[in-house]
Amino acid sequence: MPKVKVPRKSTLIDxxxxxDVAFLLLTFFMLTTQFKSDDSVVVALPSSISDIKLPDTDIxxxxxxxxxxxxxxxxxxxFSRERLLDKISAKYxxxxxxxxxxxxxxxxxxxxxxxxxxxxxxxxxxxxxxxxQPGIPIDSTNNELGxxxxxxxxxxPGLRIAINGDGNVAYPVIKKVMATLQDKNVNKFNLxxxxxxxxxxxYKKPEEKK
Amino acid sequence: xxxxxxxxxxxxxxxxxxxxKKMSTRIDFTPMVDLGFLLVTFFMLTTTFSKPQTMEINLPVKPKAEDKADQQPSVKASKTMTVILGENNKVxxxxxxxxxxxxxxxxxxxxxxxxxxxxxxxxxxxxxVVLIKPxxxxxxxxxxxxxxxxxxxxIKRFALVDVDPKDLDLIKNK
Numbered sequence: 001m002p003k004v005k006v007p008r009k010s011t012l013i014d015x016x017x018x019x020d021v022a023f024l025l026l027t028f029f030m031l032t033t034q035f036k037s038d039d040s041v042v043v044a045l046p047s048s049i050s051d052i053k054l055p056d057t058d059i060x061x062x063x064x065x066x067x068x069x070x071x072x073x074x075x076x077x078x079f080s081r082e083r084l085l086d087k088i089s090a091k092y093x094x095x096x097x098x099x100x101x102x103x104x105x106x107x108x109x110x111x112x113x114x115x116x117x118x119x120x121x122x123x124x125x126x127x128x129x130x131x132x133q134p135g136i137p138i139d140s141t142n143n144e145l146g147x148x149x150x151x152x153x154x155x156x157p158g159l160r161i162a163i164n165g166d167g168n169v170a171y172p173v174i175k176k177v178m179a180t181l182q183d184k185n186v187n188k189f190n191l192x193x194x195x196x197x198x199x200x201x202x203y204k205k206p207e208e209k210k
Numbered sequence: 211x212x213x214x215x216x217x218x219x220x221x222x223x224x225x226x227x228x229x230x231k232k233m234s235t236r237i238d239f240t241p242m243v244d245l246g247f248l249l250v251t252f253f254m255l256t257t258t259f260s261k262p263q264t265m266e267i268n269l270p271v272k273p274k275a276e277d278k279a280d281q282q283p284s285v286k287a288s289k290t291m292t293v294i295l296g297e298n299n300k301v302x303x304x305x306x307x308x309x310x311x312x313x314x315x316x317x318x319x320x321x322x323x324x325x326x327x328x329x330x331x332x333x334x335x336x337x338x339v340v341l342i343k344p345x346x347x348x349x350x351x352x353x354x355x356x357x358x359x360x361x362x363x364x365i366k367r368f369a370l371v372d373v374d375p376k377d378l379d380l381i382k383n384k
Contacts, residue, residue, distance in 0.1 A: 050265055050266070174350045198362065199362060
């Protein structure tokens with residue numbers, strides 16, 4: 001009986017298809033990517049069913065951390081940060097060096113009282129990141145958040161305001177932030193939340209699509 | 211790995227004619243694939259796909275000092291439902307005025323809790339107004355949750371109000 005010869009197959013595989021897929025994915029990610037901003041603080045957002053998307057530009061971010069510190073951030077499209085720093089510099093009579101200005105343009109959000117701002121911006125980048133930021137004062141006697149909001153709105157009138165608050169922060173802090181906003185005649189703002197399933201759509205279809 | 215070895219086929223005509231050795235036109239793709247996947251991984255990990263979701267709220271315009279108190283919008287006591295947010299995610303609610311010694315009920319943020327009560331009351335009372343009173347011990351999450359319940363229950367008339375000392379008395383013993 002003749003032996004059944006099993007034809008030897010090459011163990012080599014054609015990788016071309018895989019390469020194609022890999023590079024397709026690569027191209028996709030490269031084109032769609034938006035880098036995570038290196039936020040100085042982490043907040044655990046509360047969740048809601050609201051699914052309004054926040055625009056990328058013209059956003060002022062007020063971050064409230066778990067321990068009640070308030071951080072202020074603004075995007076730098078159309079150089080609103082430049083104008084903002086100029087305004088603060090003129091109002092408080094603080095001169096910033098070009099290095100300090102550049103550092104300010106590049107930071108995301110910050111929680112530094114204005115009188116300590118110059119010192120903080122003068123630090124090296126690594127030190128600046130590891131610096132424990134005390135938060136922006138929001139007391140009624142020294143409400144610097146109000147100053148920032150006011151000046152930011154002057155430097156970019158189309159600004160939208162988003163509150164990025166930690167779910168576990170006590171309500172009085174948020175109340176103070178909201179009162180500050182109302183004080184500056186900002187009555188419309190957004191609360192950043194995580195998306196959760198709408199219980200109404202679980203069982204039945206929504207009557208109208210937003 | 212990705213190279214296809216073709217040297218075996220060249221073994222037949224050995225010694226007959228000396229030709230220039232046929233070089234394989236295949237290139238080893240492995241490093242390129244490695245690099246490709248490395249970059250894919252990098253972009254996958256650093257990317258943020260979803261823009262943050264937001265909930266929009268409109269606060270009423272702050273009354274000016276010269277405005278009189280009676281110009282403030284007033285609502286019928288019988289049509290108001292007051293929701294008080296207490297500590298440890300507790301929710302209290304009652305109908306009507308705090309001075310009328312209302313029946314304060316304790317409930318929670320679950321589907322059968324405040325949501326059911328809101329829907330029931332909303333069905334019974336036309337044009338119900340919900341007054342949300344977060345106490346100092348409640349958290350931001352509670353506030354967002356209750357605003358969210360308003361959206362879920364489709365209640366359009368509600369207001370965030372500062373908590374009253376009377377309200378605190380009402381929930382003290384609960």
